[in-house]
Amino acid sequence: VVRPADVVEVAAVVTACRAHHVAIVPQGGNTGLVGGSVPHEGEVVLSTARLALVGEVDRAGMTVVAGAGATLARLQAAARASGVAFGVDLGARDTATVGGMVATNAGGLNVVRFGAMRAQVLGIEAVLGDGTLVRHLAGLRKDNTGYDLPGLLCGSEGTLGVVTAATLRLVPSYDEVATAMIGFESVAAAVRAGAALVSGLEALNAVEIMFDDGLALVAAHLGVALPPASRAPAVLLVEAAAAEDPTADLADAVASLDGCVAEPAVARSAADRDRLWRLREAHPEAAAALGVVVKLDVTVPLGAIPDLHRRVRAAVERLAPAATVLLYGHVGDGNTHVNVVGPGVDSDAIEDAVLAIVVELGGSISAEHGIGVAKRRWLPRARSAGDIAAFRAIKRALDPDGIMNPNVLLP
Amino acid sequence: VVRPADVVEVAAVVTACRAHHVAIVPQGGNTGLVGGSVPHEGEVVLSTARLALVGEVDRAGMTVVAGAGATLARLQAAARASGVAFGVDLGARDTATVGGMVATNAGGLNVVRFGAMRAQVLGIEAVLGDGTLVRHLAGLRKDNTGYDLPGLLCGSEGTLGVVTAATLRLVPSYDEVATAMIGFESVAAAVRAGAALVSGLEALNAVEIMFDDGLALVAAHLGVALPPASRAPAVLLVEAAAAEDPTADLADAVASLDGCVAEPAVARSAADRDRLWRLREAHPEAAAALGVVVKLDVTVPLGAIPDLHRRVRAAVERLAPAATVLLYGHVGDGNTHVNVVGPGVDSDAIEDAVLAIVVELGGSISAEHGIGVAKRRWLPRARSAGDIAAFRAIKRALDPDGIMNPNVLLP
Numbered sequence: 102v103v104r105p106a107d108v109v110e111v112a113a114v115v116t117a118c119r120a121h122h123v124a125i126v127p128q129g130g131n132t133g134l135v136g137g138s139v140p141h142e143g144e145v146v147l148s149t150a151r152l153a154l155v156g157e158v159d160r161a162g163m164t165v166v167a168g169a170g171a172t173l174a175r176l177q178a179a180a181r182a183s184g185v186a187f188g189v190d191l192g193a194r195d196t197a198t199v200g201g202m203v204a205t206n207a208g209g210l211n212v213v214r215f216g217a218m219r220a221q222v223l224g225i226e227a228v229l230g231d232g233t234l235v236r237h238l239a240g241l242r243k244d245n246t247g248y249d250l251p252g253l254l255c256g257s258e259g260t261l262g263v264v265t266a267a268t269l270r271l272v273p274s275y276d277e278v279a280t281a282m283i284g285f286e287s288v289a290a291a292v293r294a295g296a297a298l299v300s301g302l303e304a305l306n307a308v309e310i311m312f313d314d315g316l317a318l319v320a321a322h323l324g325v326a327l328p329p330a331s332r333a334p335a336v337l338l339v340e341a342a343a344a345e346d347p348t349a350d351l352a353d354a355v356a357s358l359d360g361c362v363a364e365p366a367v368a369r370s371a372a373d374r375d376r377l378w379r380l381r382e383a384h385p386e387a388a389a390a391l392g393v394v395v396k397l398d399v400t401v402p403l404g405a406i407p408d409l410h411r412r413v414r415a416a417v418e419r420l421a422p423a424a425t426v427l428l429y430g431h432v433g434d435g436n437t438h439v440n441v442v443g444p445g446v447d448s449d450a451i452e453d454a455v456l457a458i459v460v461e462l463g464g465s466i467s468a469e470h471g472i473g474v475a476k477r478r479w480l481p482r483a484r485s486a487g488d489i490a491a492f493r494a495i496k497r498a499l500d501p502d503g504i505m506n507p508n509v510l511l512p
Numbered sequence: 513v514v515r516p517a518d519v520v521e522v523a524a525v526v527t528a529c530r531a532h533h534v535a536i537v538p539q540g541g542n543t544g545l546v547g548g549s550v551p552h553e554g555e556v557v558l559s560t561a562r563l564a565l566v567g568e569v570d571r572a573g574m575t576v577v578a579g580a581g582a583t584l585a586r587l588q589a590a591a592r593a594s595g596v597a598f599g600v601d602l603g604a605r606d607t608a609t610v611g612g613m614v615a616t617n618a619g620g621l622n623v624v625r626f627g628a629m630r631a632q633v634l635g636i637e638a639v640l641g642d643g644t645l646v647r648h649l650a651g652l653r654k655d656n657t658g659y660d661l662p663g664l665l666c667g668s669e670g671t672l673g674v675v676t677a678a679t680l681r682l683v684p685s686y687d688e689v690a691t692a693m694i695g696f697e698s699v700a701a702a703v704r705a706g707a708a709l710v711s712g713l714e715a716l717n718a719v720e721i722m723f724d725d726g727l728a729l730v731a732a733h734l735g736v737a738l739p740p741a742s743r744a745p746a747v748l749l750v751e752a753a754a755a756e757d758p759t760a761d762l763a764d765a766v767a768s769l770d771g772c773v774a775e776p777a778v779a780r781s782a783a784d785r786d787r788l789w790r791l792r793e794a795h796p797e798a799a800a801a802l803g804v805v806v807k808l809d810v811t812v813p814l815g816a817i818p819d820l821h822r823r824v825r826a827a828v829e830r831l832a833p834a835a836t837v838l839l840y841g842h843v844g845d846g847n848t849h850v851n852v853v854g855p856g857v858d859s860d861a862i863e864d865a866v867l868a869i870v871v872e873l874g875g876s877i878s879a880e881h882g883i884g885v886a887k888r889r890w891l892p893r894a895r896s897a898g899d900i901a902a903f904r905a906i907k908r909a910l911d912p913d914g915i916m917n918p919n920v921l922l923p
Contacts, residue, residue, distance in 0.1 A: 161707050161814040162846070185711075206656050217654065219663070220631065231905070234898040241811045242845035243628065244876040245617050245667055246883060246894050247903050247921065252630070252663030256656055273711045296572050300596075300684045301755065303714055344712065400652045403572040434653035435573070465655040472657060483657050487645040491910065492658050494642070498909030499902065510658065 102146040108236075108265045111147070112228045115263065115504075118145055119232060124504045127259040129169060129201025132193040134396055135473025137258045138201065141508045149200045152265055158183035163271045164223060164240040169200025169264050176269070186274040188215030192382060200264045206256035208469030210307050213299055213433035215272055217469065218255055224268035225251040230261060230500025240268030253495070258471050259506035261499045275304070275342035279351040280368040282377050283361055284333025288312075288407040290360025291335035295432035296403055302354040304341040309381050310432035311336045312410075318427065319380055322387035330366040331380065337432065338381050340374075384429045388440040391425055395448045397439040397455050401464030406437065409462055413439055416454040421445035436468040456482070472510045480512050513557040519647075519676045522558070523639045526674065526915075529556055530643060535915045538670040540580065540612030543604040545807055546884025548669045549612065552919045560611045563676055569594035574682045575634060575651040580611025580675050587680070597685040599626030603793060611675045617667035619880030621718050624710055624844030626683055628880065629666055635679030636662040641672060641911025651679030664906070669882050670917035672910045686715070686753035690762040691779040693788050694772055695744025699723075699818040701771025702746035706843040707814050713765040715752040720792050721843035722747045723821075729838065730791055733798035741777040742791065748843065749792050751785075795840045799851040802836055806859045808850040808866050812875030817848065820873055824850055827865040832856040847879040867893070883921045891923050 105111045118125050124144040131138050140146050149170035156166035160183055167176050173187075173194040180187045191197060191209030201207075203225070208217040215221070224238040227250075235250055254264055285291035295308045313334055320327045330336070339355070341347040348367075355365055368374040388394045401409045410428055417426045424443035430436045441451050456466045456479050466483045467476055481489060492511060496503075516522045529536050535555040542549050551557050560581035567577035571594055578587050584598075584605040591598045602608060602620030612618075614636070619628040626632070635649040638661075646661055665675055696702035706719045724745055731738045741747070750766070752758040759778075766776055779785040799805045812820045821839055828837045835854035841847045852862050867877045867890050877894045878887055892900060903922060907914075 159813070161704075163707075163711065206660075208654055208656075212654065216631075219660065220627075229902060233901050233905075234896075235902050236896055237899055239813070239874050239876065241813070241876050241879075243619055243623065243811045243842075243847045243879040245619075245878045245880055246876055246891065247667075247899065248672075248906055249617075249630065249660070249663045249667055250899065250902060252660045253906075256658075256660055261659075293572075296574075300574065303754070343714070400654045402570070402650070402652070431654075436654045463650050465650065465652050465657055467656045468652075468654040469656055480657065485645075485647055488648055488658065488661065490644050491640060491646050491661060494644075494909040495659055495664075495906060498905040 102148055104148045104151050106151045108226060108228065108234065111263050111265050112232060112234055114147055115228050115230070116232050118504055119502055122502070124507045126506050127200070127204065127263045129198030130172065130193065130196040132197045133201065133205060133473060134470045135475040137205065137471055137473035137506065137509050141474065147263055149198060152200070155179045158185065158271065160185065162240060164268050165271060166238055166266060166268050167199045168266050169198060171199045173197050173202065180271050181274065184274055185271045187269065188221055188272045189218055199267060203255050203264050203267050204257060204259050205471045212431060213308060214306050219252055221270045222251040222255050222267050223270050225254055225264060226266040227254055227262045227264045230502065230505040238266065238268045256471070258473060258510050260496060260510045261505060273344065275344060277344065277346045278340060278342045278374065279346065279348040280340045280374045280377055281351060281355055282328060282330045282366040283337045283339065283355060283358070284330045284363045285335045285337065285360045286333065286362050287360065288335045288410050291337055292403055292406045292432060294358040294360065295337060297358060298339060298354055299433045302341060302350060304343040304347040304350055306342045307340045308433040309338040309429065311338065311381060311384070311429050315384055315427045315429055316380060318425070319383045319387045322390055323379065323383055328366040330363050333362045338377060381429065384427055385440065388427045388442050391442040393442065395441040395446055395451045397452060398468050398470040399437055399439065399459045399464055399466060400435045400468040401459060401462045403435050405462040405464065406432070406435065409437060409458060412458045413455055416458065417441055417451065420450050420454060474508050477510065477512050513559055515559045515562050517562045519637060519639065519645065522674050522676050523643060523645055525558055526639050526641070527643050529915055530913055533913070535918045537917050538611070538615065538674045540609030541583065541604065541607040543608045544612065544616060544884060545881045546886040548616065548882055548884035548917065548920050552885065558674055560609060563611070566590045569596065569682065571596065573651060575679055576682060577649055577677060577679050578610045579677050580609060582610045584608050584613065591682050592685065595685055596682045598680065599632055599683045600629055610678060614666050614675050614678050615668060615670050616882045619847070623842060624719060625717050630663055632681045633662040633666050633678050634681050636665055636675060637677040638665055638673045638675045641913065641916040649677065649679045667882070669884060669921050671907060671921045672916060684755065686755060688755065688757040689751060689753045689785065690757065690759040691751045691785045691788055692762060692766055693739060693741045693777040694748045694750065694766060694769070695741045695774050696746045696748065696771045697744065697773050698771065699746045699821050702748055703814055703817045703843060705769040705771065706748060708769060709750060709765055710844045713752060713761060715754040715758040715761055717753045718751045719844040720749040720840065722749065722792060722795070722840050726795055726838045726840055727791060729836070730794045730798045733801055734790065734794055739777040741774050744773045749788055792840065795838055796851065799838045799853050802853045804853065806852040806857055806862045808863060809879050809881040810848055810850065810870045810875055810877060811846045811879040812870060812873045814846050816873040816875065817843070817846065820848060820869060823869045824866055827869065828852055828862065831858070831861050831865060885919050888921065888923050
């Protein structure tokens with residue numbers, strides 16, 4: 102493990118590794134779920150822990166420069182201290198780092214409003230696999246001077262170079278929050294409602310989907326009672342945020358939805374809100390309490406979500422009838438997390454079955470977790486031969502010796 | 513000129529040109545301002561005119577697939593017919609094409625709300641310079657399966673391949689519009705007000721900046737009187753749009769601004785609004801009426817805009833004292849259009865002087881027009897040697913024979 106203190110030292114590490122034909126695995130908070138930051142065959146781990154500087158917030162330009170090793174929580178705190186906010190949030194905020202989030206194009210809870218990481222990265226500094234230092238941190242909102250290096254490095258999973266810093270877009274701080282949980286008669290009704298909220302409610306920050314079986318499991322795991330609104334086949338957790346209280350706007354938007362089965366649960370206090378979010382956020386831990394979880398993270402077109410859910414449940418029922426299936430996700434952007442756990446679960450068989458369904462439905466085998474090591478063998482079924490040939494050409498161009506994270510992304 | 517009818521014919525053209533070592537200039541609406549779609553030394557012009565299909569609007573997913581040759585106006589009409597909208601608008605809408613707008617990462621009037629083209633492109637189909645067909649048009653909001661080809665091709669100015677189609681994000685149609693013109697005591701006050709509106713007014717669609725000398729010229733050119741609000745050193749044209757009438761929100765936001773010199777002019781009707789916008793949109797034609805215009809399109813950090821304007825005026829005064837300087841722009845994103853016209857204007861000298869100031873202020877020599885042929889010699893002063901080395905490596909990887917728009921972008 103090497104822990105360079107600045108970009109010059111990062112370049113020295115890359116140069117030394119090139120000279121000795123040793124591969125590098127960049128590692129940030131190591132919170133990824135597809136093995137992208139884990140050494141597999143003696144690679145040098147390049148830790149970004151010391152590249153942790155968070156610069157001064159530019160209030161006029163609404164930007165900040167952050168080192169790759171800064172945690173999301175530190176970045177959020179710096180933004181908050183200046184009266185603004187960062188547009189991406191996720192559960193691993195205390196550990197996940199800016200560099201890892203850029204490298205994986207991390208998504209999280211507020212993509213429906215602010216986009217994923219790629220939409221936040223206005224400038225980048227990185228050392229490419231051939232030792233080239235790229236650096237353009239001006240952070241301008243409009244800058245058509247050459248190819249989009251920030252976008253290309255974002256989501257490249259450490260296979261093209263080491264991201265050392267990024268200029269990040271900031272967003273207004275919306276302190277007034279309104280949260281509601283709404284039960285629907287069917288998955289299709291909940292998905293339609295989610296799409297209507299995305300189009301119709303400007304202050305929408307998040308729209309999460311859950312199901313009766315998952316909620317029952319979470320309630321048992323946490324030892325809490327479920328609100329009546331969550332006793333329905335499909336349940337949305339909806340949050341709006343604005344400078345002025347968005348409760349009335351949220352209530353109007355909810356009142357116009359079809360297919361609700363009960364009065365929505367509306368959070369009246371921060372404690373209420375935390376209770377509602379806890380039901381959503383405890384899904385992974387409720388699954389983990391049952392054993393080793395097979396985790397998949399997929400997107401399908403919104404209209405195909407009911408089909409996806411029906412077919413995934415049927416496939417698991419066939420392959421491992423005693424297993425538990427937990428589905429939940431960010432319905433606003435078509436993203437479903439599939440968790441399968443319990444007796445008789447063969448992770449390869451489950452993964453093959455679920456991802457085949459996703460591909461058939463025109464979806465993505467990785468919504469936000471990336472390809473990493475775990476999904477590499479699936480890439481050729483998700484992307485065309487031409488696309489993969491273009492990926493390989495780009496990889497060869499920027500990392501000619503193939504030393505950057507060689508076990509990740511490309512099959 | 514070749515006019516292929518589909519992507520297979522595009523691939524055949526690229527293959528034939530490679531075999532005969534002939535270069536290709538892709539051409540859409542040919543509305544660019546930096547010479548990027550114009551043949552210079554006997555290149556084949558590949559017209560996208562026949563790749564003009566606009567697919568069915570996906571209302572649930574809020575996407576549409578459009579051929580490269582479809583005009584922006586046709587795309588906008590297709591979106592409108594389905595009750596939604598496209599997030600990018602610009603004056604050349606009747607001629608500019610989707611392919612050209614993708615290739616140049618076009619910006620325009622509503623970047624402050626919806627971003628430039630790169631933020632709209634969810635999927636892409638293209639033939640690369642080495643003949644590879646890349647195609648991934650699923651248009652999912654979250655899809656981390658490999659390098660960001662849409663983002664890379666967006667803004668590549670035809671130097672990596674020919675974009676043949678794109679899956680584009682659609683946005684809600686905000687039919688209620690409120691427009692105001694506000695005069696400020698100084699450029700600095702107007703810029704501060706612009707930044708405050710971007711942060712504070714969610715429904716903000718556009719915030720344009722103009723100046724007393726430009727407005728006087730436009731008024732004389734059009735033969736109209738200026739509203740009192742526009743008789744000020746610096747003037748903002750502000751537009752908000754929402755599902756419900758945003759007039760009150762706009763008025764509240766305007767009332768909280770500092771440095772206004774007169775009562776704002778508020779549009780009470782569509783005709784009023786057109787009159788206010790005409791004052792902004794007639795700037796280029798008022799300049800063109802005075803002769804051949806040197807046009808530059810730059811971004812600087814918001815705080816540096818007053819400095820930029822002062823220094824550009826001083827430089828032109830020194831180089832061509834009898835010339836007219838027109839400045840106007842999209843102040844929300846730091847973008848200023850610099851027009852210089854009149855006796856004694858040497859375009860090279862003006863360009864050198866203005867772009868040197870921009871680079872000194874930490875700005876971009878091309879905000880939204882791109883590099884093309886016109887600004888190629890400036891790229892090494894705007895981007896580092898490392899960045900340009902990376903651009904060259906990517907270019908060689910995807911266009912190994914250098915047949916794609918060889919006179920554009922890279923010096």
